[in-house]
Amino acid sequence: MPGPRALLGLGLLAAAAAARAGGRCPERGWSWGRGWNRSWGRERGWNRSRGWERGRCLPRRAMHGPSAGPGPAGLRFLGQEEAQAIDQELFTEYKFSVDQLMELAGLSCATAIAKAYPPSSFTTSQPAVLVVCGPGNNGGDGLVCARHLKMFGYQPTVYYPKRSSKPLFEGLTTQCKKMDIPFLPEFPTEAAFIDELYGLVVDAIFGFSFTGAVREPFGSILSTLERVTVPIASIDIPSGWDVEKGKADGLQPDMLISLTAPKKAAMHFTGRYHFLGGRFVPPALQEKYALNLPAYPGTDCVLQLT
Amino acid sequence: MSSAPGPPREPPRYLSRAEAEAMEKELLEDYRFGRQQLIEIWGHACAVAVTKAFPLPSLPRRQPTLLVACGPAQNGAIGLVCARHLRSFGYEPTIFYPKRSPEPLHRDFTTQCEKMDIPFLSYLPTEVQLIDDAYNAVVDAVLGAEGSEGPEPCAAILGTLRLLRIPIVSLDVPSGWAPGPASGDISPAVLVSLAAPQEVTRRFQGRRHFLAGRFVPEELQRKFGIGPRHYPGSDCVVAL
Numbered sequence: 080m081p082g083p084r085a086l087l088g089l090g091l092l093a094a095a096a097a098a099r100a101g102g103r104c105p106e107r108g109w110s111w112g113r114g115w116n117r118s119w120g121r122e123r124g125w126n127r128s129r130g131w132e133r134g135r136c137l138p139r140r141a142m143h144g145p146s147a148g149p150g151p152a153g154l155r156f157l158g159q160e161e162a163q164a165i166d167q168e169l170f171t172e173y174k175f176s177v178d179q180l181m182e183l184a185g186l187s188c189a190t191a192i193a194k195a196y197p198p199s200s201f202t203t204s205q206p207a208v209l210v211v212c213g214p215g216n217n218g219g220d221g222l223v224c225a226r227h228l229k230m231f232g233y234q235p236t237v238y239y240p241k242r243s244s245k246p247l248f249e250g251l252t253t254q255c256k257k258m259d260i261p262f263l264p265e266f267p268t269e270a271a272f273i274d275e276l277y278g279l280v281v282d283a284i285f286g287f288s289f290t291g292a293v294r295e296p297f298g299s300i301l302s303t304l305e306r307v308t309v310p311i312a313s314i315d316i317p318s319g320w321d322v323e324k325g326k327a328d329g330l331q332p333d334m335l336i337s338l339t340a341p342k343k344a345a346m347h348f349t350g351r352y353h354f355l356g357g358r359f360v361p362p363a364l365q366e367k368y369a370l371n372l373p374a375y376p377g378t379d380c381v382l383q384l385t
Numbered sequence: 386m387s388s389a390p391g392p393p394r395e396p397p398r399y400l401s402r403a404e405a406e407a408m409e410k411e412l413l414e415d416y417r418f419g420r421q422q423l424i425e426i427w428g429h430a431c432a433v434a435v436t437k438a439f440p441l442p443s444l445p446r447r448q449p450t451l452l453v454a455c456g457p458a459q460n461g462a463i464g465l466v467c468a469r470h471l472r473s474f475g476y477e478p479t480i481f482y483p484k485r486s487p488e489p490l491h492r493d494f495t496t497q498c499e500k501m502d503i504p505f506l507s508y509l510p511t512e513v514q515l516i517d518d519a520y521n522a523v524v525d526a527v528l529g530a531e532g533s534e535g536p537e538p539c540a541a542i543l544g545t546l547r548l549l550r551i552p553i554v555s556l557d558v559p560s561g562w563a564p565g566p567a568s569g570d571i572s573p574a575v576l577v578s579l580a581a582p583q584e585v586t587r588r589f590q591g592r593r594h595f596l597a598g599r600f601v602p603e604e605l606q607r608k609f610g611i612g613p614r615h616y617p618g619s620d621c622v623v624a625l
Contacts, residue, residue: 174496179425193619230599231619233527246419253417258602358473378436378605 152321153371159322162287165368173361178247180359181216183380184338185223187356188314189231191381193335195352196233196310201278205234207372211300213284214241220314221283222251226384229258239262240296264335270306280304280311282332287342293319305330312336320344340370353385397583397596397625398611402530408580416602421490424459427579428466430597430621431556432615435524436474438554440595444521449476452520454542456527457484463556464526465494472501481506483538513548522552525573528560530583541571546571558583581611594625
């Protein structure tokens, strides 16, 4: 019969789990994960009345400066460098792979689209969606999104003019093709053709790493998209926008799906739907950058911000 | 629970182990899914199934604790991903992963869990009452389709699982279940089949059976005679 100490160990295990729900305090520098690789039941030496209960230690908001934007109180809008730093940390420290996060990001985008533009809402005879994929990771998110849209009952078509030769992207392209998702050989020359054929356009051209001038063919593509009247859903950043300052005369999407956390450009977004997606940010990383993300509902991988 | 009656639920078609392996091979080689991608998709879907079987408000314990027992191979890796998603869904998983795979992929999954502050037990108490008291349910990601008891410490884990009173959720195939007469099998309350239910799980009699096969391309479903099947809304799992 195990002594009370072993049972206490279990009780403490439960308490620690409760405390952990509050997130890890960066100031204390404790790491619960490693600490628990000890003998079961050995007394931990801490008690319930310390700050490990539910509730977190206050993050030092001052260190991140005034970058709160519209949306739920305290939700931060990231600068480009911060967004890149968080991304890097997810891969180097947290050991996520691009494959994993891209799959979750693309699923978020498709789920947000399904919420805002259900197939029954399309006026075209089929719920046809044009997914325009750029040359980098934003394009990869678009490929994953297209595949999930197909599974959700949409009829996606992809335009992917500058294809990455990396195995991940070739794999994602093959997955789409084997699911009978057509890839257009050319981009429709007139906005009116797009309006005619599709009920929605997904802009997966440029993401948060975008900087500098827009290279062809994407300049022409964006000009056409700017004249399209069907709704546009942009993944992470409306393509062509400065990641922090936006672009007043650029693309005006109806929906924005911010991944991980919204970027400063999102403060200039005036469309109807702003969703948050990419539900994979570990609590410790959220705390470190004081993201102040609101809680996602249930098991949903998206959260509607506006 | 869907509010409108869905299409009539057809009984699932069960795949033999050879067919299940052939399907996985086709997903990887012809459809060019990545193995990590598949494990992520499965682990996420299993976590969603767990939340449907054991919604947070329904848990008997004050804390939403779950024990996730992970074996050394792919089924264990799926368990690790499942634990991570359960953590982000607001549960408090604890992982028991005694025999760690040396594969870099599985090590990365382990790191991701550690960095989400998910504790890893260094041993599983043989006193079953301790487990029954500490956790609301156990996720069995030990052996999956590998059938026989496997090397230590899997046999010992199974011995403990057999005696538990709290419900077990098995991923893909209840650990230790093999073709032939059932003997000393664990009795999970919930089964989450992955791409399709496997033949050996035909004798499953627990209360909930989920299928996490939404991501399987329709053409492949037709080829193996397992679909297409209707999934509600944008759910990645469906109750069978």
